[in-house]
Each structure stands twice: as structure tokens, then as C-alpha cells.
Amino acid sequence: NIVLTQSPATLSVTPGESVSLSCRASQSISTSIHWYQQKSNESPRLLIKYASQSISGIPSRFSGSGSGTDFTLSINRVESEDFSIYYCQQSYSSLYTFGSGTKLEIK
Amino acid sequence: EVQLVESGGGLVQPGRSLKLSCAASGFTFSDYNMAWVRQAPTKGLEWVASISYGGSNTHYGDSVKGRFTISRDNAKSTLYLQMDSLRSEDTATYYCASAGRYFDYWGQGVMVTVSS
Numbered sequence: 002n003i004v005l006t007q008s009p010a011t012l013s014v015t016p017g018e019s020v021s022l023s024c025r026a027s028q029s030i031s032t033s034i035h036w037y038q039q040k041s042n043e044s045p046r047l048l049i050k051y052a053s054q055s056i057s058g059i060p061s062r063f064s065g066s067g068s069g070t071d072f073t074l075s076i077n078r079v080e081s082e083d084f085s086i087y088y089c090q091q092s093y094s095s096l097y098t099f100g101s102g103t104k105l106e107i108k
Numbered sequence: 109e110v111q112l113v114e115s116g117g118g119l120v121q122p123g124r125s126l127k128l129s130c131a132a133s134g135f136t137f138s139d140y141n142m143a144w145v146r147q148a149p150t151k152g153l154e155w156v157a158s159i160s161y162g163g164s165n166t167h168y169g170d171s172v173k174g175r176f177t178i179s180r181d182n183a184k185s186t187l188y189l190q191m192d193s194l195r196s197e198d199t200a201t202y203y204c205a206s207a208g209r210y211f212d213y214w215g216q217g218v219m220v221t222v223s224s
Contacts, residue, residue, distance in 0.1 A: 002170065033209065035211075037153075037211070039153075044203060044214040044215065044216055044217060046214070047210060047212050050212075051210075056212075086152075088152065088153055090153075090155075090211070092209035092210060095158070095167045096167060096169065096170075097155040097158070098155065100152075101152050102152045
């Protein structure tokens with residue numbers, strides 16, 4: 002199975018800062034990576050598909066990049082509503098897997 | 109508006125069975141692949157199973173293969189997850205999601221607790 006490693010596990014930032022979250026795959030997966038946000042006690046929400054493709058209704062401060070094994074979710078000028086957990090997910094294999102998540106918390 | 113509403117969760121003893129349902133509305137259910145994703149308490153997301161739009165192709169995660177069965181009834185716009193031989197480690201919130209290669213719509217989740 003393809004293993005996704007997210008780093009850091011926790012990221013403490015001040016509102017207004019810009020951040021980058023990493024997701025590394027155990028093998029090359031082209032751009033078959035998708036990003037989700039999960040707020041406390043809520044269902045996950047799709048943020049980015051296929052590494053960099055935007056999703057309707059998602060604020061433009063969220064962007065994605067990468068290909069192969071290394072991927073990044075960037076948040077430009079973090080807002081208070083962005084403090085939550087972020088997961089990456091691969092669909093290169095039909096046996097989908099998620100990363101363990103990065104928690105974005107207020108410093 | 110797309111809606112996915114899970115039901116059928118609850119407390120069940122180890123070794124017993126439970127069947128979850130997910131009622132879909134607001135989109136053409138029969139056109140979409142679907143999936144179940146679960147989340148153990150305080151843990152991350154784990155993909156459980158997927159099914160093609162017609163129901164002919166299914167895939168399962170290693171931890172549930174041979175014990176869980178995903179199915180669908182397109183006439184009723186409903187997705188199912190039959191869970192047999194349940195274990196304590198199956199305790200989780202189970203989400204139904206529409207699933208091409210990514211999960212674009214999610215239900216609110218249903219809790220399953222496996223305990224004696």
C-alpha cells in the first residue's frame with residue numbers, strides 16, 4: 002500500500018501568517034493527491050484535488066503544488082477559521098490511503 | 109443540495125454484525141462511485157471501501173477485507189456497508205462519501221461502538 006507521511010504533525014501559527022503543509026508519498030504517484038480540511042466535530046471537506054486543482058467554494062488562499070512524491074498545501078495569510086486538521090489522500094492506487102494529518106493551531 | 113445521511117450505527121458486541129445505510133439525495137446517485145471512510149476516536153481518516161456507480165466493482169481496505177461488504181441500491185439511492193465479525197478496533201465514526209478518485213461530498217457520519 003502507498004504510505005503518505007504528513008509533516009509537521011502540529012503547526013502553531015499566528016493569524017495572518019502564511020504556511021506550508023507537507024505530504025510525502027512512499028512511491029511516485031504523479032499528481033494523484035487530494036487535500037481535505039476537518040474542523041472539530043465536523044465532516045471533512047475537500048480543498049484541493051489532483052495536487053493543485055481548485056475546488057468551487059474554497060477560498061483562494063488555499064493552494065496546492067507538487068508531483069511525484071512530494072506535495073504541499075499552502076495557506077496564504079491564515080485566518081481564524083482555518084485552524085483545523087488537514088489530511089492528504091492518494092488515489093494513484095485503487096486502495097486509497099490518507100496521511101495522518103497536520104493540525105494547524107493558534108500560536 | 110447534495111445530502112448524504114448515514115444511519116444504522118450503535119453499540120454492538122465483538123463478533124456480531126451491523127449494517128450501515130447512507131441515503132443520498134440532490135444528485136444522480138447512479139452516476140457516482142461511492143465509498144465509506146471511517147475515523148476512530150481522536151484518530152485520522154481511514155478509507156474502508158469503495159463501489160463503482162453500477163455496483164460491479166468493489167475495493168476494500170486491508171483491515172476490513174473479508175469482513176465488510178459494500179453494496180448499493182440505485183433505485184433507492186442508498187449505499188450500504190454490511191459489517192460482520194466486528195472487532196473493538198472497528199469502533200469509529202463511519203462516513204459515507206461520493207467518490208470518484210477523491211471524496212467530494214460527505215455525510216455527517218454515524219458512530220459504531222464495538223464493545224462487550
